[in-house]
Amino acid sequence: MIQLFISVLLFFVLFFGISFILNMILRQTWLMAFVFPLIVILIIDTFSFSTYFTDPGYAFSTLWNEFITLGLQDAIILLSGFVGTISAGMVIKFLRKNGYQMF
Numbered sequence: 001m002i003q004l005f006i007s008v009l010l011f012f013v014l015f016f017g018i019s020f021i022l023n024m025i026l027r028q029t030w031l032m033a034f035v036f037p038l039i040v041i042l043i044i045d046t047f048s049f050s051t052y053f054t055d056p057g058y059a060f061s062t063l064w065n066e067f068i069t070l071g072l073q074d075a076i077i078l079l080s081g082f083v084g085t086i087s088a089g090m091v092i093k094f095l096r097k098n099g100y101q102m103f
Helices: 002-026 031-044 056-068 072-097
Strands: none
Touching (some): 002 031, 002 072
């Protein structure tokens, strides 16, 4: 149970920080929210990324099966990363709205 809590906290902070920095540098508020599913695919799949181009039928069916059989704890951890990206976007919007121009 403590490992789940620490993992959730780490994924939240990691993706919050990455997306906050990317939002600050690239000035694209929701960029990381659109990139996050690609990161999840890279975390979940067990084969090379080039397999999506060389054998897409096998790659997507295997990815779907792995996604369906994902454990509840893993889904909670990945969801906490997504919540981190969304909250970083909201913080950036709040800072820009309040006049902080570097954000």
